[in-house]
Amino acid sequence: MLVEIYSSDECIYCVNLKEWLDNKNIQYKEKNVSNKKLLEDLKNLGGIGIPFTVIKNGDQTHKVAGLNYKKLQKYLEID
Template sequence: MNKNVVVYSSDSCVYCKEAKNYLRSIGVDFEERNISKDQSARKELMSKGFMGVPVIMVEQEIIQGFDRRKLDELLR
């Protein structure tokens, strides 16, 4: 089953790159919202109460940071 995955990221974030590379390596499609390039994505992220990236949404569940174990759990 393919779940809806959104990754809030920025150009300078090492953990964002790791998270995106991991998702690609396991064949998960995701939508990237880059807060460095997209002010509306930045505002959206801040409205959810977050100031840093990565923030990964799997359906309605939110992971702050790159937590591979939690990500694997939510993608099952």
């Protein structure tokens, strides 16, 4: 499973998401949208805000906009 988070240092919801994932021992790759290319990548994925999480599990890709714990738990297959 690959987890990517589009975020920024100033976004408190992004900080909360990363802390939540850390507490669940879920590894992720952070993509800071202060980098113009990563911001463009976010837009190309259909993201309009942060945090924006992309979860790739096998041949399935799930996108979660915002801090939606219920969807994150479902797609990460955790309680």
